[in-house]
Amino acid sequence: MLPLRSIAFLLVMTASVPVWAQRIHQYRVTVDPDIRSMQVKACFAGRPPAQLVAESLDAPAAFVEGKAVMERRQPLQPNGTEMRLKGIADDGCIEYSVNLAGGYTKNDLSGNTTKRVGRDLFTEVGLWFWRPAQLAPDEDIEVSFALPEGLAVSTPWRPVEPAREWPSYRIGHAEFDRPSAVAFGWFKEIPVEVPGAVLRLAILDGAPPADVDAMRTWIHDAAMSVAGVHGRFPVASPQILVVPGARAQEPTPWAYVLRGGQAAAHFFVNQRRPLRDYIEDWTAPHELSHLLLPYVTSHDAWLAEGMATYYQNVTRARSGAITPNEAWQRMHAGFKRGRDSAVKGMTLEQATVRMFRDGGYMRVYWSGAAMLLLADVELRSRSDNRQSLDTVLAQFADCCLDPNPEWTARQVFDKFDELSGTDVFRRLYDAHVAATAFPDLAQLYADIGLEALGGKVELKSDAPRIDVRDAIMARGTYATPAALLR
Numbered sequence: 274m275l276p277l278r279s280i281a282f283l284l285v286m287t288a289s290v291p292v293w294a295q296r297i298h299q300y301r302v303t304v305d306p307d308i309r310s311m312q313v314k315a316c317f318a319g320r321p322p323a324q325l326v327a328e329s330l331d332a333p334a335a336f337v338e339g340k341a342v343m344e345r346r347q348p349l350q351p352n353g354t355e356m357r358l359k360g361i362a363d364d365g366c367i368e369y370s371v372n373l374a375g376g377y378t379k380n381d382l383s384g385n386t387t388k389r390v391g392r393d394l395f396t397e398v399g400l401w402f403w404r405p406a407q408l409a410p411d412e413d414i415e416v417s418f419a420l421p422e423g424l425a426v427s428t429p430w431r432p433v434e435p436a437r438e439w440p441s442y443r444i445g446h447a448e449f450d451r452p453s454a455v456a457f458g459w460f461k462e463i464p465v466e467v468p469g470a471v472l473r474l475a476i477l478d479g480a481p482p483a484d485v486d487a488m489r490t491w492i493h494d495a496a497m498s499v500a501g502v503h504g505r506f507p508v509a510s511p512q513i514l515v516v517p518g519a520r521a522q523e524p525t526p527w528a529y530v531l532r533g534g535q536a537a538a539h540f541f542v543n544q545r546r547p548l549r550d551y552i553e554d555w556t557a558p559h560e561l562s563h564l565l566l567p568y569v570t571s572h573d574a575w576l577a578e579g580m581a582t583y584y585q586n587v588t589r590a591r592s593g594a595i596t597p598n599e600a601w602q603r604m605h606a607g608f609k610r611g612r613d614s615a616v617k618g619m620t621l622e623q624a625t626v627r628m629f630r631d632g633g634y635m636r637v638y639w640s641g642a643a644m645l646l647l648a649d650v651e652l653r654s655r656s657d658n659r660q661s662l663d664t665v666l667a668q669f670a671d672c673c674l675d676p677n678p679e680w681t682a683r684q685v686f687d688k689f690d691e692l693s694g695t696d697v698f699r700r701l702y703d704a705h706v707a708a709t710a711f712p713d714l715a716q717l718y719a720d721i722g723l724e725a726l727g728g729k730v731e732l733k734s735d736a737p738r739i740d741v742r743d744a745i746m747a748r749g750t751y752a753t754p755a756a757l758l759r
């Protein structure tokens with residue numbers, strides 16, 4: 274994601290106080306059956322905003338025409354990604370149309386651009402969604418989609434309840450320039466129920482088509498294993514998009530989490546791989562584990578990636594998808610890759626900021642995972658496993674998963690310390706974020722009985738805190754069905 278997103282941070286922090294929305298602007302989106310164009314009618318509650326903005330640099334090119342709905346129909350014209358509204362009365366409306374078939378390529382901030390997926394269409398929201406840059410605490414936008422019979426929509430926003438005539442959503446208060454995607458297509462959105470959440474799964478068109486039951490089983494298994502971290506899945510109704518057609522041997526060569534609206538996870542899959550490959554793959558537990566934290570600024574990606582990288586192995590060991598021994602082998606191999614990574618001489622902070630240029634992914638991901646393992650082991654050791662990273666995340670979920678504010682790693686770690694009544698996280702931050710060396714795990718290995726032998730790690734039976742080692746990977750409340758592992 275783009276690093277320069279923190280300018281509005283303080284504004285958003287103060288605007289995120291939950292206040293019952295009073296002013297609901299209504300957007301009605303009408304989509305043609307061939308999904309090549311859309312018409313939007315936006316009616317504002319009270320005084321219209323002075324200007325609208327769009328997140329994508331491609332939005333001006335996709336904009337076809339627009340007008341204010343008033344007696345003298347005044348044309349609207351974007352100026353770059355901004356559009357001034359003048360002379361529109363209170364409670365007034367505008368209308369505009371957008372060409373969705375333009376092959377837009379300027380903006381790749383979301384990791385993807387608007388594109389056809391078989392008969393379906395993946396759209397960057399910022400291509401067509403002209404909206405106020407900021408919403409006051411008492412404002413929200415309700416977007417409803419008037420769709421031809423059989424055409425469905427998948428959005429990252431919160432569905433309005435009870436259900437309206439058309440699929441309708443409240444967008445909430447996340448910053449307007451956080452990337453997000455809406456898909457239109459001939460799919461049926463599938464509710465995937467897990468403790469604490471209903472994931473909204475949409476599987477786009479493919480040739481051959483993806484096996485819908487297999488994809489649902491795969492996402493359900495991964496979401497259940499992540500819900501097991503502290504008992505409930507961290508985001509109430511996230512958008513889960515599965516996009517077939519990826520060219521690769523592995524089942525999910527590319528995936529990411531977006532933070533516009535509620536959180537969303539998108540998986541680009543090779544739908545020819547059997548279900549077994551998906552169940553064995555770490556990608557879905559990794560991406561869904563990202564949701565254990567709110568949006569952490571990309572300058573501190575070591576924390577978000579470290580959390581996902583740690584739990585991609587821990588959750589799978591607990592569900593039985595891999596053995597505890599295999600989980601430790603994978604973690605050990607990861608720590609080695611992080612230590613050997615090509616960005617020697619850089620601090621973790623520098624390696625994170627330069628990750629996309631210098632390819633220091635392994636250093637960043639596995640340094641974060643090592644710090645969280647150090648934290649988990651220390652919390653468990655001092656409390657005889659009563660306290661852990663899981664329990665801290667459970668407390669954090671109760672206070673701090675509002676999707677709108679953007680956090681720094683320091684703020685998250687300070688909160689973790691406050692919730693755990695310790696200084697475990699502050700000490701780890703101070704020791705490792707500005708250090709050029711990979712976190713030293715020698716003492717931890719000795720304490721919990723891990724012995725490195727060449728590229729492998731051996732689980733010893735005589736170490737002071739074997740109980741901690743085994744508790745981390747102990748089977749949890751959810752077990753991956755044995756049939757999926759055969």
Ligand SMILES: [Zn+2]
Pocket residue numbers: 559560563577578581
């Ligand atoms: Zn990740």
